[in-house]
Amino acid sequence: MSIRMDQIQPIIDREYDYLMTQHPHWSLTKGDQDLELVAHALRVLLHMKTTPQHLSEYLALVDCQHADGGWGKMSSNKESAAWVTAFCALMLI
Numbered sequence: 001m002s003i004r005m006d007q008i009q010p011i012i013d014r015e016y017d018y019l020m021t022q023h024p025h026w027s028l029t030k031g032d033q034d035l036e037l038v039a040h041a042l043r044v045l046l047h048m049k050t051t052p053q054h055l056s057e058y059l060a061l062v063d064c065q066h067a068d069g070g071w072g073k074m075s076s077n078k079e080s081a082a083w084v085t086a087f088c089a090l091m092l093i
Contacts, residue, residue, distance in 0.1 A: 028060035032076045039087040
């Protein structure tokens with residue numbers, strides 16, 4: 001049995017809609033956030049090809065990047081964390 005894209009796209013669309021209802025809980029434009037969660041949300045935006053509509057989210061990620069090139073676990077953290085830095089950097093490539 002194989003699954004066709006037309007069978008799963010409605011599920012993907014519903015999940016995207018749900019993610020957008022949770023926007024205040026992951027958006028850097030709304031305040032201090034867990035950057036691992038933010039990176040997951042930004043990956044969904046990339047997958048859904050909605051980055052132009054959400055440019056402010058990516059710019060906010062750039063704004064909380066540290067002078068050493070990294071990011072902390074929380075957007076307000078002053079120390080960079082390797083795992084979070086790798087994940088955040090992937091969202092900007």
